[in-house]
Every structure is written in C-alpha cells, then in structure tokens.
Amino acid sequence: MEALALLQDVFDILLGFGLLWLAWLALFSLDLFRSIVSFISFGLLMAIIWVRLDAPDVALAEAAIGAGLTGALFLAAFAKLQPASVNGKGSSINPQKQSSRKQLLRWLPALIMLWIASGLTIAILALPPHATGLTSEVTSNLTASGVSNPVTAVLLNFRGYDTLLEIVVLLLALLAVWSIGSSVPSIESEPGPVLDTLSRLLVPILIMVSAYLLWVGAHAPGGAFQAGAVLGAAGVLLVLSGWKLYPGLEGFPLRLVLTAGSITFVVIAILTMLVSGTFMQFPPAQASILILILEMVATLSIGVTLAALFIGSPPTDIKKL
Amino acid sequence: MGITFIDFPWAIALILLPLTGGLSCFLWPSVSKILGLVTVIGVMLSATGLGWLVIDKGVYHYLVGGWGAPLGIELYVDGLSLLMLMVTALVALGVSIYSIHYFELSYQRRFWPLWLFLLTALNALFLSADIFNLYVTLELMGLAAVALATLTGSHDAFTAAMRYLLATLLGSLAFLFGVVLLYHSFGSLDIAVLSERFESNITAWAAFGLISAGLVLKTALFPMHFWLPPAHANAPAPVSAVLSALVVKASFYILLRLWLEIFSQLDTDVDILFGFLGSIAIIWGSLQALRQTRIKLLVAYSTVAQVGYLFLAFPLAEKVGVTAWSAAVYLILSHALAKSAMFLAAGNLLRFGGHDRIADLDRVAQRLPITVAAFALAGVSIMGLPPSGGFISKWLLLQSALVQSQWGLVGVMLIGGVLAAAYIFKVLGRAFTQAPLPHEPGVVPATMEWAALLLAGGAILLGFFASEILAIIEIGSPFGAGEVKL
Amino acid sequence: MNTVFLYALVGIGLFCLGLFALIVQAHLLRKILAINIMGSGVFLILVALARRTEGGIPDPVPHAMVITGIVVAVSATALALVMILKVTESSGQPEFPDEESK
C-alpha cells in the first residue's frame, strides 16, 4: 500500500511540474503557435489533475471548454491575426531592442512575484489541514434539490442564481463580440476530405455525447455546461467543414435559440416565485423535472453561443440592422 | 397568494426587469429604444418601491431559492445599498433618455442590450450579500462596460478598452483569489456569516491584500488609474457617464461593504495608506485635469480626483466613523449625478461643435444654454460649493478631518477644491466668449440637453435633502452606531 | 493531505507565472493567455483545497464555483480576442502602442 501511495505522490509531483512547464511554454515560448498548442495541452493536463482531485465535473468542463473551446478560439484568433499584423507595419517583436531599462523591468516584477508567491504560500500552508466547507449542508439538502449529483445540485438549485448570471455573462460576451464585429472574414478554407468525413462521423456522435452528459448530469458527473460545450464543439466542427446556417434562420430564430437558456431560467424562476412565493425555490417534488428542462434548454443555448463565439462575426441579418 | 403592494419582491424585480429588458432588446432590435426606456422606468419604479419598503420596515433580506446562507445566496438591502440602487436607477433614467437620440439607428441595437445587462449587473451587485456572487456580477459588469466603451469604434477607443479589459480582468482575478482564501478559511461565502466567523490570521490578511488591491485597481485609485482616463474619454458620452458615475463606484461599494463587515476586525494601517493615496489622487487628478485640452479627458481626470476623496474616508473613519462614511456615501451619490451630467453635457458640446477641444469651445453658451447650465450646476457640485450634494459631502469630510485635527487632509481637500474650481472654470469661462462658428454646428436634440440638466439638478437637489438622506444611510446602521451632525 | 497542498502550491505558481507574463510580454495574445493561466491557478487552488474534508468526498461548492469561473473565463477570452483583432487592425500591431516604442 505504501508503495502505491508513494507512486501516487510521484505521479502528482510529475503532473504538477508538467503543468508548470506547459504554462511556462505557453507564456514564454518564442513561437506564438507553439504557445497556443502548449496552452491546449496545458488544459488537457489540467483536466487530468481535476480527475486526480476528485472533481470529474470540473474535468469535463475544463476539457470541453477550458482546453477545447478556448484553444480553438485562440487558434482562430491567431490565424486571423497573421494577415492583420503583416498588412500593417509588421511585427514589432524585436529581441535586439531590449535596453537595460527593459531588463530592469523584467527583474523587478520577477522579484516582486517571488515575494508574492512566498506570501501566498505561507497563507495557504497556514490553512487548517481539515475543513468541511459546506459539504454537510449540501449532503443534507441533496434530497430536496431534485438531483443526486451534488455539483449539479449546487449549480442549478442551491446557487442557481449564480448560474443564471453566468449564462447571461456568456450571452453578453457574444453580444459584445457581435457588437465589435471583426471585419476580418472568418477562415473559409475548403475542408479536406479527411475533415469532411470526420465531421460527418463526429457530429452525430458529439450530439449523442452531449445528450448523454446532459441526462447523466442529474446523478453523475456531467450537466448543462459540459453538454453545451460538447454541442458547441460539434458546431465548431460543422463550421470548420464549411457548413453554413440556413439564411432564413439567421435572424430571429437564431437569437431566440441564443437567449432560450436565459429566458427559460427567468420564466421558471418567476413561475416558482408564483407557486412557492420565493424566487427560484423549486418545489422538491417537481425540482428534478424543472432542472432537467432548464438544463436541456441551457445546453442548446450554451452550445450555440459557444459556436457563435468561435465564428466571431455577426450573422448578416444583424449586420444589416 | 395575497401579495400586498409593499410586499412585492421589488429586489427581484430590480434584477429581472433589466435582464428581461436586455434579452428582449436583443430579440427585437427594431423596438429596442421603447423596450429599453420602458425597462428603465420600471427599474426606477422598483427602486422606489424597494425604498419605500426599506424605509418602512428596515433592513431587507431575501433568500434566493429559499435556501439562505451559508448554502444559498442571500440578497441584502440596508441604507447603503438602497441609496446605491436608487442613484443607479436615477442615473440610468437620465442616461437612457439621453441615449434615445444620441445613437444612430445601427448603434441603438448594439447599445441597449449591453446597457441593460450592465444595469442588471449593477443592481445585482448592490443587492448581493454573497462574495462569489459579487465576483460574477463584477465580471458581468466589467465585460458589459468594456463592450460599451468600444462603441465609438475608433482606434483610441479600442486600445483604451483593451487596457480597461485587462485591468478589470486582473482586478476580478485578484478579488476571486481573495474569495477563495476566505472561503477555505471560514467555510462560507455569505458576508454576514463570514463576519461572524472571521478571525485575524495569516490567510485573512493575504485575502484582504488581494481583495483590496483588486478592487482598488477597479476603482482606479491613484496610481491604479492608468486605464480610466483614456477609456472614459473615448467612450460614447452616455457610456462615459455610466462608467464614471456607477461602474467605478460599484467596486468601491464592495470594498466599503467588505471593509465594514469583515475586515474591520483586522488591526490594520491600510486606512492610512488609502488616505495617502487618496490625497495624491486628489492633487494629481486635479492637476492632470487642469492640463487637459479636451473636455472629456478633463472630466475623466476629474473622476480620478473625486475617487481620491472617497478614499479619504478610510483614515477619517478611524475616530468619527459614521460621519466620515456618510460623507463618502454622500459623495458617491452626488458625484454619480454630477459626473454623469457633466459627461452628457460634454457629449452635447461635442455633438454641437464636432470636437471637444476646450480652446475652441467659444460661443456655445448662446446656442446651448441648457447644456452649459447643466455643466455649470454639475460643476458647482464637483467643486463642493453650496448648495449642492458635493458641498454636503465635502463639508462632512472636512468636519471629520477638523475634529481629528488632520490638518494635512484638510489642506488637501481645500487645494482640491481650488483646483476643481480652476478646471471647471477653464471650460465654463470659454463658453462665454464670442467667436464666429467655423462651420455648420450639429443639431443637439432637446432631450439630450434636458437629460443632462435633470441629472445636474439632481446633484444640486441632494444638497437640500441632507437630513433625509443621512437618515436613509442609517438604516441597518452599516457604519455602526452613531449620529451624523450637520 | 499532501496532494492538497501540492496542487495548491502549483496553483500559486501558475498564478504568479501568469502575472509575470502579463507584465513583461508585450504581445496582447500572450497577455490573454497569461490571464487564462492565472485563472486556472486560482481554480486549482479552489478545488485542491476543497479536498480537505475528512470523509473523502470533496466539497462540491468549489467545484460548482470553478465551473462558473471557467464559463466566465471563456466569455472574457472571446471578447478579448476580438478586441485584439480590432487593435491590430488599426495599429498594425497586436500590442499597446506605448510599448512598441520602448
């Protein structure tokens, strides 16, 4: 047993250092593309660490959103950035320009950073080794929440208000992106035969996975955000393989789907207020069905929003207005 | 059911109304103007309803989802948050009326949903009693503010907004780090529960350092103000007004709330540091304002200076508690109204002359008397001249400084007053001289002029209701026992 | 319990590394990467410390908080990336104008 514990410790240390090394690569590697690839690997390693820390829900979210979608966003931005900066005055990254002042500007922050790191280390090591947090409260109220997965219970019931605001944040980001409206056209490459076949094969599978994650979220790791992210990934894949939304759907229907998650949330919240007298108080008997409805609509909205964030430019219908 | 009028959940309405308003504006962009205006009027009514409720029945608690702390999220309204909500509603109304004619059609559909989400974030922030929920609202507010700041679409605006975005993200992250440390030390996210369980230890001070620094960065206290002047000066006028009047104050509100409820139990000298930085901010911001050649930058730097006054309350509250804090709250209110009026007036001048160079502002007074009057009235409040809200707040601050014989701070406040007078008359003086118009002036709709005057008049009126407002501040005694004497 | 503090310390390392990069790297894309890595650091600390429970079941509230945080982070990143494109379009450089001349 002891050998196993030691092995686990070594594994943890390796994972930790690997994570730091990848972060270093992502931040300080000379080649920007390598940086982004390192960042994606960083996200995947992070997902493994979440599993090690008994947080499978977070691991799923990290793998799908943190590594997958954020990475895709960075790659797309990188691709769009290349022509933009070449057309301009050219890249200014010039290692020869480093003056002594700039050297100082590197050392001073490094020193301060060491100071802060040591301060934070002391602060964290001073924490008591055992603390229950809110575990007992969550467990004792779990039956009334309508789901048996504690994380889903916290997300959609105990702290559902946070989640409502969070969905609004996501929608807001999309609104902001559309408002800024990049004039750089999105990448329009002919999908090769591999990508084409892959997308034909993968998209249905991804949708299936998404539905499974959604369903399983009630009692096991999974839930709206993870499912939505997988759905978003399917959308990204479709976009990459040249698929376009039917023009008739680009206007109000698209906007309706995007806002459906928030709207359902608000509607259910108001309904519960009318029934039980308190905002977002789900009656225990109906809680599970309400949460399921909420998650289904939210998944759809989150998936479409994430895919739209990846595309970046607003649909033509919005541009016209 | 039997919900009487007074028992109506006004607090929930304050969150849900702008949220649904924003969603509907996004869904039906062609009628966003009307939807937006209806929403803002609804928010105003809800704020009034909540005010009635709180004044009548005292502190208001609401358990979202019926769970209550520590498991769920609570909403909490006392005098302090009530006043913040009310001033938010008032400024929102003014800015919305102004925006009807300010934006072109294609910008209307971008502006309204973003603006209503920003309003949602502000209301949710002032209502929240949960530190993680505060983080989410901070992020919602920050992203909406940045998106709004880019609406002019100029190069400067994008660069400034980028800087603003990075600063606000960094500030939120520092805040979140502090929240993490607090949660793992004391096992709760609710402010009241934290306040009970709080004890001074090494983790607590690290959390305090991170949270204060993050919020100070977001509040743009000198020398953390680097992002504020360009971002506020390059945004569209109504957006600048909201950013200066409300968004900066929101992070200060959180700092104030956490300081009062939780961190007051720490034995610290940070108040002296805040007072020191605040003093420098007053002088520095005023001097910079005086140096500017464009009105909007001048007004933005004036915000840097006024933020400095807010932080003077920290060292002063050591001994005279309630008076100094009330002064800070009063300053938040009057500055919110005056500064938004000023930015709106600056927007009018910009629209009229096609530029906002102070040196070429001649002959505006004759053409835009209402705008210039709004600017002047707002200026009276910013300078702290009687009778205005700014006067009452600076009076209370000076009084608390005098009682403690803090002569340095008294001096800083007086110099700040002189400098404020100087930079405001730098603009106003120009408006009275005669010069031929170089080109055809732009058309400034009457609503835009009156919206500015409405807000400026509010800043002046605040000076007449000192006792009532000070009584509201006392509800729930967020600042401890005591009485403010005028 | 060692695992808990080991990962918490890695989190601090990520936070500080990201902060350092945020200061010294001029390229805006790297600044955004840095913000993301800082965020990951904070999340790591949050979740690692949630495992200090005695029963072995980690505290679920931090997990939910991190999921919320990840969604917020991706939203901010998407907005930031579009803005970088805009800044680059108008100035020709994915950097703040005052940093290129230095």
Next chain:
Amino acid sequence: MSNEIYNIFLGFVVAWPLLLTIPALHTRLPWPCFWAIFPAAVLMILPGEAFVAPSWFLFGTGLGVNSEARWILAMTVIVWSMTVAVVKFSSEQTYNFRTPFFFLTLAGNLGAVLATDLVVFVCASTLMGYSFYGLLLQRRNESSYQAGKIYLIFLIIADLTLFDALLLAAFETDDLRFESVRQAMTSTADTSITYLWLVLIGFGLKAGVWPFHLWLIETFKYSSWPARLLLGSVPVAVGLLGIVRWAPLGGATYYIPGLIYQGLGIVALLYIIIRAFSRIQITEIPAWTIVAVTGLCNVALGVGLAYPSLWHKYQYLVYPLIALTGVFTMFLSYGLSRTKDESISSTHRSSLNMFKAWSENWAGLMQQRKQNIKTRFVLLWGTVVLKFKFLHCFQKWGIAPGVLEQQLQYWPNAITLFLILVIVVALSVFL
C-alpha cells in the same frame, strides 16, 4: 397678516426670481424684470419682523427680515428697479440670454440680504457672485472676458476663504445663526482671530476693498451697463454687509486687527487721492469712489474692532450707511454715463485738467522713480535667471506631470505598481 403667510411670502421673495429664470416663464410675462423685484418691494413696505426656518432647508436654517435688513432691502429694491428702468432688459425682441443671469443675481442678492445665518448667506452670495459674472460679460469682447477672469479668480478665492470661516464657525458652535456665531466667536479666543481674519479677507475680496480693488476697477472699465449700475450694491454692499454680520463685532476687543484695519483704510484713501490726481479716467470715477467708500468703511470697522463700546453706540448707523453707499454709487455711475454721452462740458474738463497739471509735478516724479526701480529689478532678475537657468527648470516642471502620467500608463509599470500595492496592503495588516 398672519405669521404663516408672512413666512411663506418671505420665502417667495427669494424663490420668485429663481423661478423666473426659466425661459418659458419670463419670456411670456410682460415686464418680467419689474415683476421679479415686485415681491421684494412689497416686503420692504410690509410692517413687522419675521423669521422663517423651513426644516427641509439646508441645515434647518432660514430667512428673516428686521429693521436692519430692511435698510439693505430698500437699497436693493431701489437699485435694481433703477437698473431695470435704465437698461430695459427684455425690451429687445430677440431672446436675451443674459436675462436669466439677471434673475439669478437678483435671487442671490435678496437671499443674502434676508439671510439670518452663515450658510444661507454663503449659498446666496455664491449664487449671486457667479451669476454676476454672467452679467459682467454682456459686452462679449476680449477685454471684458479678461476682466471677468480676474473677477472670477478673486471670487473663487473669496468663496474658499469664507468657506473656511464657515467651517471654523461650525466647528465652534452648532447654531450657525449670526447672533450665536458672534457670541461663540467672542467667547472663545482660540479660533476667533483666525475666523476674524478669514471673514475680513474673504469679504474684502468680495467687496473689492483696497488692496483687493483690482477686479473692481477692471470690471467697471470693461463691463456693460447693468453690471456697472449694480456694482455698488451687488458685490460691494453685500460684501460690507457680510463683514458686519459675520465678524464678531462689539464683543471682545480686537485691538491689533482694529488698528491694522484703520491703517489700511487710511492708506487706501491716500492712495486713491494720489491716483485721482494722476491718471484716473473720468469713466473710472465711480469705481474709485466705491474703493474710497470701502476705505472709509474700513476705518469705521477698525474703530469698531478696537473699541467695542463705540461700536455698540453707533452700530445702528451701519446699515443705512451701507444702503446709502449702494444707492449713491449707482446714481454716480448713472450720472456719469449721461455726462459722457452728452460730452463733458468744457468748464468741467478744464478744471479737471488743472487738477491734473498740479498733480503731475508731484506724482509724475514718483512715477519716474518707480519706473527706475522697476528696470533695475528686472535687470537683476534677468541675470539670476540666466545664471541658474531657472527658466528651464520651470519649463521642465510644466512637462513633468505629463511624462509621469505616461509612465504610469505604461502597462508593465502600472501592473508592477499594482503588485507592490498588493504586498503593501497585505504587509500593513500583518505588521
């Protein structure tokens, strides 16, 4: 008339001109300027004393009228009606944007006259002072703009000084009515000297008392008719009234300040006599007269400060005197305007020349000498400047804040400072 109605009417006297400021109101009313003064005129002839303290008003203080204030009120009404009659503000067909300033100034003036405590007085006189600025600039040319600028600078400094005085008074006593402030200031010697000087300087600046008369002369020279006629009653008389009301007169003995003030008054009078014979233009005469009168008032005040018993004996004279000053200077300005319009009669002019010829022998000598000293001084200063390159120093000082601000906006510097703040905040808790 019942007390309540009287009180409401008192508030109405001040509020009415404020209301009339709204363009929609005064453009529709025939003779709006006369109507604005009308309630004040009625109040002037209404018998009885009244005091109103509406609780909602600033700090719960209020307005009042008694026999003393009635003198000043009478002066105000006379001067304003005369001005209106002479200038006929709203007779023009086109909308005159100065008219609102007229109403604002009037409201401020009435408020200051009827004030019974420091706060109302400050509020009203501030309103009056700043709106008078609008009246001053009626001519809208560069020189009047310059004159207005000087006026503004003096006004701002004066307001700040008075604000300090107000603060000091509030520090000493809760009740800010004139009487109680006077008593409080008399009983506590600590702050009362500071308070006295703040009041004297603040109102001295406002009233253009020598040596603060610069703005008065400039403004008079370049301003337009209404402003000229009102100059004696609006800033000057209200300033004098302020000194009389605020200063702790008749209580403790302030021998030294009293002496200084008497000296100042006498020097002022001498200075004006010398100036009068050297190079005063005829159009400036009313302004100089005002300065002379305020000089006389200085002497009187000095006496009052040094000998409280004398003050008690003659204080009933003060209010009529102030009222007379205002009315007299207005008539003087008006009269001079007539003579100037019809060209000054030859005899008048020759006698003036005679005075001038007589004075130049003496005053001209002084002038030359002064010039001489001035040149030498300039030369000396120039060498100093050249030697130490002070000039460059000053130039750099002008640029420094800009450079520093740029450095602050430089991202690495900004965030490094942020980190230092994190550390300092955390440490200051720890230590």
